[in-house]
Amino acid sequence: MRLVTQRFADFACDAGRRDLPDMVIEKTQRAILDTIAALLGGVPTENARLSRIAARACFGAGAAHAWFAEAGLHPLGALFANCAAASSLDVDDGHCLAAGHPGAAIVPAVLMEAARLGSDGRDVLTATALGYDVALRIAAARRFTDTMSFASGQWTGFGVAAAIGWLRGMQVDQLAHALAIAGPEAPQNLPQGDCQASSVKGSSPWSTVSAVFAAGRAEAGMSGSIDLLDRAHAYDVGALTADLGSRWLIAETYLKPYAACRYTHPVIDAVLALVADRDPGLPIDRLVVEIFPEARKLPNEIAPKSLEGGQFSVPFAAALAALRGAAAFRPLRPCSLMDPEVVALAAKVEIRYPHDLAGIFPRRTPARVTMVAGARERVIDVPLPLGDANNPMDDLAVGEKLHDLGRDILSRAELDQLIRSVGLLKQGEIAPLLICLAAQPSAEQ
Missing domain, CATH: 3.30.1330.120 (2-methylcitrate dehydratase PrpD)
Incomplete structure (x- = not known):
């Protein structure tokens, strides 16, 4: 019988031979726009600014962008900075059963990898939906305890590895080992103290960087414990792959109208x-x-x-x-x-x-x-706050959110163009979005 990581790898590698349901495409496109809105709002925060400084110091220079902020970063440094900005205001999307936030990790990783590989917009949508599905299934199937940490970085790396592996066309066994490496090497957050809230947030930046590195190591032939998800004391094993391919968990995510927990x-x-x-x-x-x-x-x-x-x-x-x-x-x-x-x-x-x-x-x-x-x-x-999957924000509301969060960074015309460029992904176009992401701040501060 196939192990869970192998079944996830089978699912991901087969995804290119299926068309995503229209509803999944719509939800995925909205998730991407919402994450970009969260990232825009996070760019001016101290958390994001200091993360960019540290990313340059730790990873060095390169040709990659910290979106809406600065160029000249190493790709991993830019990825770290983009994930930090997307999670800085705690206005990024989430999933109730997963008790955490997938978009701030998965969306920047997919867009940066797609740009590197020359993938098209449809590839971005497929990889994002796959990443969400794998990550959220694993997070939602955990055995919850009173003392556990709910830091999203503990599980978002699974989704990043799945999405990156699919974009790279990795073989099934390689992708299974990428998941098996990414999971255990994610930041293992302890429950946070009571004295103050932490700017470290859910550790999505490090989780994302380590997952990209895990995918590269699996491509090079490294292996991981591919039975790590088949452990009944830690996971509801049956729930991990229940309705896999027919129930897409990205459709169950919530969006956040307010920059708060x-x-x-x-x-x-x-x-x-x-x-x-x-x-x-x-x-x-x-x-x-x-x-x-x-x-x-x-x-x-x-x-x-x-x-x-x-x-x-x-x-x-x-x-x-x-x-x-x-x-x-x-x-x-x-x-x-x-x-x-x-x-x-x-x-x-x-x-x-x-x-x-x-x-x-x-x-x-x-x-x-x-x-x-x-x-x-x-x-x-x-009973259900605004933005819940059963009390959702529509495209117009997400567009308004982007305008509100981005008005100190980009002009109104640039924000409108950004919204349009995300809408072009389902037509296969990615270049307009990449141009928008590389824009430097232009609105009056």
């Missing part, structure tokens, strides 16, 4: 609804947030000192949404961290973890928020 999104949705018809003359006396117990793992700083701290704080996100609206998250800016009214309201946010919301994560990420203003108390439940 997904745990905060139902809270933001609820608060925005609560303040929509509030008498602006009445101050908010108190906000009570009821949320699933896994949110205890967030630092939840009242007065965060970094963007990461703001992204991973339920009370800060609730207060910012209440006082400054959705625009304050598109993107989240350092100046919001120093807003005294927001910090004062964040101190009035009470977080509860009720029994009726236990056992729901990661299948769903709901929240219930109560707002007390004057003598009025109102409650709103949000």
Whole structure:
């Protein structure tokens, strides 16, 4: 009987002989556009800027681009920088059952490899869909424990290796060993501490770089433990390949309208609804947030000192949404961290973890928020935050997200051209998109 890595390799190598369903093409194209939007917004952050500096120092010079920022980087350094930018604002896509984020790793790797190989736009869509499917199946099939880390870098490398291997036309046995090397050599994140949020994020940059290197080593003849996914204590082995080729997990991903941890999104949705018809003359006396117990793992700083701290704080996100609206998250800016009214309201946010919301994560990420203003108390439940696969953002919404996140980097005309260039991928054209990605910042800062 074929091992799971071999079955994934069979699936990937056979993909070129099948047409992707129209729905999968549509979802994949949207995922690519959404990841580019996240990357654009992340480019000016300290996390991305320092990653570019370190990438140049560690990998040296070359002919590759850190998109929308600078040229002259080694390809691996540029890949690291692009992945860091795409994940810096925590506004990149995700999957509920996987409890993490595939796009920030897989999309930059596919686009850079396709550019290197001279692949066409249809190849980009196929490789991306394959990468998502392999990575998300592995992540979703893990045996979850209370103490595990949910860092996406632990599993995104599987998808990167699958996508890169397919683009390179690797043989089945080589691709199976690429997966077997990429998985164990990914960053093995420990659960993060409670003192502050980390700019390291989900370790997607290192996971992606190590997966590309794993593919190269497998091509050269190196081997890995190809039975690593056939371990029932670690994975639901049957779920790994269930409906493989007919159920595409990229169709189940969520997109994020706000630059903040997904745990905060139902809270933001609820608060925005609560303040929509509030008498602006009445101050908010108190906000009570009821949320699933896994949110205890967030630092939840009242007065965060970094963007990461703001992204991973339920009370800060609730207060910012209440006082400054959705625009304050598109993107989240350092100046919001120093807003005294927001910090004062964040101190009035009470977080509860009720029994009726236990056992729901990661299948769903709901929240219930109560707002007390004057003598009025109102409650709103949000079972599915905006962007969920069952409450989706459409192409227009993703385009608006790109404009909001990219307006400090590119002009409106350049942003419109970027959207059009992603739409050309299904026609086989990739050159217009590559030209857009190499654009230097032109909008007024």
